[in-house]
Amino acid sequence: MSKPIIATASLAGCFGCHMSILDIDDRILKLIELVDFNKSPITDIKEFSQRCNIGIIEGGCCNTENVEVLKEFRDKCDILISLGECAIMGGLPALRNGIPVKECLDEAYCDGITVGENKEKIMPNDEELPIILDKVYPLHEIVKVDYYLPGCPPRADLIWEAVVALVTGDELKIPYELVKFD
Amino acid sequence: MSEKVKFTIDGKEFEGTKGQFIVDAAAENGVYIPVLCHWKDVTPSGSCRICSVKVNGRFMTACTTPLEDGMEVESETEEIQDIRKAIVEMLFVEGNHFCPACEKSGDCDLQGLGYRYQMMVPRFPYAFERRELDAASPKIFLEKNRCIFCKRCIRMIKDEQGKSYFAFKYRGKDLEISMDKELAKNMSEELAQEAMDICPVGAILRKEVGFAKPIGTRKYDKMPIGSDVESSQK
Numbered sequence: 001m002s003k004p005i006i007a008t009a010s011l012a013g014c015f016g017c018h019m020s021i022l023d024i025d026d027r028i029l030k031l032i033e034l035v036d037f038n039k040s041p042i043t044d045i046k047e048f049s050q051r052c053n054i055g056i057i058e059g060g061c062c063n064t065e066n067v068e069v070l071k072e073f074r075d076k077c078d079i080l081i082s083l084g085e086c087a088i089m090g091g092l093p094a095l096r097n098g099i100p101v102k103e104c105l106d107e108a109y110c111d112g113i114t115v116g117e118n119k120e121k122i123m124p125n126d127e128e129l130p131i132i133l134d135k136v137y138p139l140h141e142i143v144k145v146d147y148y149l150p151g152c153p154p155r156a157d158l159i160w161e162a163v164v165a166l167v168t169g170d171e172l173k174i175p176y177e178l179v180k181f182d
Numbered sequence: 183m184s185e186k187v188k189f190t191i192d193g194k195e196f197e198g199t200k201g202q203f204i205v206d207a208a209a210e211n212g213v214y215i216p217v218l219c220h221w222k223d224v225t226p227s228g229s230c231r232i233c234s235v236k237v238n239g240r241f242m243t244a245c246t247t248p249l250e251d252g253m254e255v256e257s258e259t260e261e262i263q264d265i266r267k268a269i270v271e272m273l274f275v276e277g278n279h280f281c282p283a284c285e286k287s288g289d290c291d292l293q294g295l296g297y298r299y300q301m302m303v304p305r306f307p308y309a310f311e312r313r314e315l316d317a318a319s320p321k322i323f324l325e326k327n328r329c330i331f332c333k334r335c336i337r338m339i340k341d342e343q344g345k346s347y348f349a350f351k352y353r354g355k356d357l358e359i360s361m362d363k364e365l366a367k368n369m370s371e372e373l374a375q376e377a378m379d380i381c382p383v384g385a386i387l388r389k390e391v392g393f394a395k396p397i398g399t400r401k402y403d404k405m406p407i408g409s410d411v412e413s414s415q416k
């Protein structure tokens with residue numbers, strides 16, 4: 001039987017969750033015996049080259065590109081996992097939720113105390129750029145998500161236990177210390 | 183006055199004092215019933231409902247129901263556990279709880295209950311209401327995004343004349359916690375600390391301290407909330 005295939009992506013996240021995946025240390029050698037990786041920053045494979053069994057996503061959706069990538073993952077992965085607080089509830093980027101986008105952009109590009117000279121009040125508005133959403137969305141408010149691994153970042157042991165349970169079909173028993181929201 | 187009575191929780195027999203609240207009687211017997219708004223020996227407000235139990239088959243709040251002889255209390259059933267978990271989830275989506283950036287993280291009772299019930303994601307959509315942070319007091323922040331309306335501060339933090347430092351403003355979905363600016367100006371260090379300690383979440387925080395305890399040494403890092411009560415089980 002061929003190995004299960006995993007794809008991963010970081011949307012509106014800080015890559016901390018991916019660092020936490022790497023934090024499984026030498027178990028990474030066991031991991032590559034258990035699974036293959038497809039599209040993922042870990043392999044640097046940019047596009048899906050086949051259907052995957054598990055998609056792991058860090059970060060919420062803050063712009064149109066995030067939504068596109070998320071929908072592609074939902075299409076091409078059998079199981080989708082929200083990894084970390086930002087994927088689950090928007091996380092720190094979602095601190096802007098409740099504040100109108102215009103106010104945020106004004107602060108970032110025109111009025112903020114760290115903004116240099118911008119007399120013409122220019123804001124990035126190239127058609128190449130993804131459009132910022134009205135707020136940062138948790139993944140499951142956009143597509144169906146199958147599993148959630150909380151934490152900021154999720155503990156490496158939690159990621160390891162969850163992935164192993166998923167590919168081996170063993171029951172997942174999570175020790176108390178592993179489920180944390182910070 | 184202190185008449186002893188017998189009662190059961192989940193079929194186990196216990197003894198308590200007639201008229202004391204079920205939640206306190208349970209704790210004295212080493213049984214943890216979660217609370218957020220309750221504080222022993224302070225007039226209960228019964229506002230958070232996390233202590234919901236069934237008494238003789240009917241839903242009651244354990245922090246407001248006086249103990250009677252022969253009461254049959256259900257607490258750890260699947261149905262009640264799920265209701266409590268749902269309440270925790272509701273509180274999480276109703277406020278803005280960004281735990282990674284919260285000074286109370288690790289010592290927070292709401293978060294502690296999230297851990298105890300292994301909340302992986304709330305079943306309700308996030309509200310993301312915009313709420314303000316009130317920094318007018320020289321001693322404390324009032325972070326309205328995290329208030330769960332337990333009324334502990336209103337009931338307990340008062341001046342010598344019995345005047346509350348805190349009060350609710352508005353009604354319904356606009357309800358918010360506020361503090362008396364004049365009183366708060368002269369708040370002592372001790373009272374500020376007390377207010378922070380009785381607030382079950384990170385809504386009242388002392389200024390100039392924060393993230394003082396390293397991860398791993400905070401209240402709920404290693405042991406679930408309620409462990410202290412349960413470890414006293416006779």
Ligand code: SF4
Pocket residue numbers: 278279280281282284285286287288290291292293328383384385
């Ligand atoms: S008050 Fe508690 S639940 Fe809310 S953000 Fe702070 S730690 Fe998290």
Ligand code: SF4
Pocket residue numbers: 328329330331332333334335336348359380381382383385386
């Ligand atoms: S500020 Fe804290 S103590 Fe006061 S009502 Fe809100 S949650 Fe309760």
Ligand code: FES
Pocket residue numbers: 216217218219220227228229230231232233234243244245246
């Ligand atoms: S602890 Fe009983 S209603 Fe809040």
